Amino acid sequence: MTKEIARICMVSDFFYPNVGGVEEHIFNLSQCLISMGFKVIVVTHSYKDRVGIRYMSCGLKVYYLPIKTFYNQCVLPTMIASLPLIRYVLIRENITIVHGHSAFSALAHEVMIIGKLMGLKTVFTDHSLFGFADTSAIITNKFLEISLANIDHCVCVSHIGKENTVLRARVHHSRVSVIPNAVDTKVFKPDLTLRTQNRIVVVTIGRLVYRKGIDLLAQIIADICPKYHDVDFMIGGEGVKRALLEEVVSSRGLQNRVTLLGPLPHSQVCKVLNKGHIFLNTSLTEAYCMAIVEAVACGLEVVCTKVGGIPEVLEPRLVHLCEPSVAKLSEGLEKAIALVREGKGVSAAERHKAVAKAYNWKNVTCRTIIVYTAALSYPQLNFRSQQANYLKSGVWPFLLVTSLMYIFLHALNWIIPNLKIERAKDFQNKNKCQ
Numbered sequence: 001m002t003k004e005i006a007r008i009c010m011v012s013d014f015f016y017p018n019v020g021g022v023e024e025h026i027f028n029l030s031q032c033l034i035s036m037g038f039k040v041i042v043v044t045h046s047y048k049d050r051v052g053i054r055y056m057s058c059g060l061k062v063y064y065l066p067i068k069t070f071y072n073q074c075v076l077p078t079m080i081a082s083l084p085l086i087r088y089v090l091i092r093e094n095i096t097i098v099h100g101h102s103a104f105s106a107l108a109h110e111v112m113i114i115g116k117l118m119g120l121k122t123v124f125t126d127h128s129l130f131g132f133a134d135t136s137a138i139i140t141n142k143f144l145e146i147s148l149a150n151i152d153h154c155v156c157v158s159h160i161g162k163e164n165t166v167l168r169a170r171v172h173h174s175r176v177s178v179i180p181n182a183v184d185t186k187v188f189k190p191d192l193t194l195r196t197q198n199r200i201v202v203v204t205i206g207r208l209v210y211r212k213g214i215d216l217l218a219q220i221i222a223d224i225c226p227k228y229h230d231v232d233f234m235i236g237g238e239g240v241k242r243a244l245l246e247e248v249v250s251s252r253g254l255q256n257r258v259t260l261l262g263p264l265p266h267s268q269v270c271k272v273l274n275k276g277h278i279f280l281n282t283s284l285t286e287a288y289c290m291a292i293v294e295a296v297a298c299g300l301e302v303v304c305t306k307v308g309g310i311p312e313v314l315e316p317r318l319v320h321l322c323e324p325s326v327a328k329l330s331e332g333l334e335k336a337i338a339l340v341r342e343g344k345g346v347s348a349a350e351r352h353k354a355v356a357k358a359y360n361w362k363n364v365t366c367r368t369i370i371v372y373t374a375a376l377s378y379p380q381l382n383f384r385s386q387q388a389n390y391l392k393s394g395v396w397p398f399l400l401v402t403s404l405m406y407i408f409l410h411a412l413n414w415i416i417p418n419l420k421i422e423r424a425k426d427f428q429n430k431n432k433c434q
Contacts (some may be wrong), residue, residue, distance in 0.1 A: 006372050007039040007094050011111040012101040013074045015044040015062065019237055019264045020207050021290035022102045022127050025181055026055070027266065032365035034058045039426055043086070044076050045107055061424075063146025064090055065309040067107070072209065073116065074239070077106040079401055083408055086114050091421045097372055098287040101121045102294045103140065104301055109147040116150050117384060117406055121375045124148060125155040128211075128287050141168040149389040152375035155179050155368070157288035164287075169390075175263040177371055180313070181290045182364045183297050190299035190348035191274040193269050200231045202333070202338055203276030203300070205269060206238030206283075206291055213305060214283030215241070219326045220282070220333065225257050228337060236272055273298040275416070277340045280333060284324055285412075286310050292319065299348025301336040317346055318354060387413045 010030055014022040030040045035058065054062045065085060070076035090098070090111075098115035100108030102125055117150045118129040124147075148169045152363065154176040156162040166173050181373050195201070202224075208214050210411065218241075221233055235245065242260065250257045264272060273279065279295030281304040288309050292302050304310055306321040313319075322332040339345040346354075381389070383406055387399050 005095055005376060006369075008033065008097045008099055008372070009041050009043055009090060009093065009095040009115075010101065011043040011064055011105075013045055013069070013105040014102055014105045015042055016056075016195055016266060017047055017050065018073065018207075019205065019262055019266070019269065021181065021288070022105075023173035024099055024266070024290050024294075025125070025127065027060075028182070028184060028361050029225060029365060029368060030060050031058055032361045033368075036365065036369075038369075041089075041095070043089060043107070043111060045069060059426075061093075061228070061342050065089075065107075070106075073207075074083050074104060074106045075110075077110045077112060078208040079405055080349065080408060082110065082154075083114055083405060084339070085117045087118065087409065087412060088416075088421060090115060090118060090120065091418050092424050094423060095120060095125060096173070097121045097375060099125065101125045102127050103144050109143070112147060112151070113402070114405065115410075116381075117402070119153045119380055120160065121372075121378070122150070123153050123155065123371060123375050124151050125157070126161060126287065127157055128161075128285065142393065142395065144169045146390060146393045146395055149393060150381055150386045151175070152378050153177065153371050155371055158312050160309045160312065177367070179364055179367045179371070180359065181288050182359040182361045183290065183291065183293045183355060184360075184361060185297050185352060188270050188273070188294045188297040188355075190352055192273075192299070192348060194203055194271065195277060196275075198230065200228070200278065200337055201234055202231060202233045202275040202278045202280050203236075203273060203295070204280050204282070205236040205264065205272065206281070208235075208237050208241040208245065210241075211239075211240060211284050214239070214244060216282040216284075216324065216326055216329060217280070218244050218308045220243075220250055220330055222248055223298070223326065223330055224333060225252065225254055231257075231337060232277050233258045234258065234261065234272065234276060236264040236269070236425055269294070270298060272291060273300060276300055278303060278333065280329070281305060282324070282329060283307060283310075288313060293359060297349045299351050301345060303332040303336050307330065311362060315354070318351060320393040352379060 010026050034041045045067045046064045050064050051066050067075045099114050100112045100114040101306040116122050146172050154171050156178050161175050162178050206212050228316050279300040279302045286308045292304050295302050302319045305324040
């Protein structure tokens with residue numbers, strides 16, 4: 001695969017200024033690909049007044065499309081309304097591979113479907129795990145099955161994530177690869193001077209939503225603060241469950257003990273982590289959890305729920321794994337508090353060294369390039385073959401939707417031919433990223 005052939009569009013509803021594992025993954029992978037000479041852009045929806053084109057490190061171009069969110073920071077997948085704009089961006093940037101991220105992202109699925117209809121290669125990275133029994137999971141799994149019916153290749157961040165994706169989306173296992181997340185250990189490194197000496201700070205960073213276990217976190221705060229008067233909580237992130245945390249803080253009079261930082265810029269995450277002694281993750285479902293890797297890289301004790309692919313991520317000596325309940329997480333947190341007070345456990349330097357050895361973005365990027373090479377080698381499916389694959393999902397009305405999209409694309413090709421769309425100039429500087 002030549003670098004000129006692979007021009008990649010990363011797409012997801014979740015990107016900066018939002019904070020989370022998906023955002024970190026997209027940003028760091030994009031930076032490494034640019035440093036290796038590939039062209040990469042990011043497509044996401046607008047965030048408040050952040051609309052249009054923005055540039056990040058190494059000239060990474062980000063399209064903040066003027067599309068409003070519908071639910072849980074995701075857009076409404078109309079399939080038709082945003083098609084002209086998405087087509088224009090993909091043509092203007094000479095994209096050959098559309099790389100969608102997160103099963104929760106409606107925009108990622110929409111752009112992948114449009115890209116496939118335009119004859120582009122599509123790759124999807126699944127960062128999450130789903131069940132099979134509840135109504136929400138059934139609907140999401142069926143939508144994922146439809147969306148990935150014509151995918152060229154899938155990437156999962158853990159082996160249990162791969163099994164989960166193969167089962168719920170019915171993707172053939174030969175087209176699913178496992179590539180774990182990583183962390184930039186040159187950025188995420190211990191700085192013990194930022195820690196307070198007479199207080200123990202418990203840090204939590206992530207989206208404040210139900211699946212991140214914020215209900216558990218709220219009760220843990222209510223239980224731990226009265227019991228340990230030298231323990232404070234520092235919480236970064238935004239989401240619908242912030243109101244619950246604010247209610248607990250207000251009703252228990254914990255304004256001086258619990259700090260809600262709100263959404264954090266990427267440049268501040270490491271600094272916040274280094275202010276803490278313990279990192280607490282209360283997720284109810286997680287395929288990998290990059291946050292705990294970053295926390296260990298900064299030398300923190302980590303207390304985490306034992307769910308999904310998390311047991312695969314860190315060796316036992318670096319993490320306290322607990323069942324997803326208030327009692328078990330509180331027990332694990334108390335053990336971590338005792339270790340911090342006694343100065344025992346694995347040192348910050350040793351934790352950082354272990355993460356640097358096990359996870360690095362160069363390795364992840366090289367393995368992702370292999371996936372891109374495989375995707376480019378697969379034969380292109382015509383519209384009839386794509387429709388046949390969609391029909392296998394059993395949702396035949398979706399064929400009407402894709403047929404309308406196909407007709408609309410041809411109409412746009414006639415009204416505004418591809419050759420009349422001005423091609424974007426490249427300003428990415430790989431030398432500054434090395």
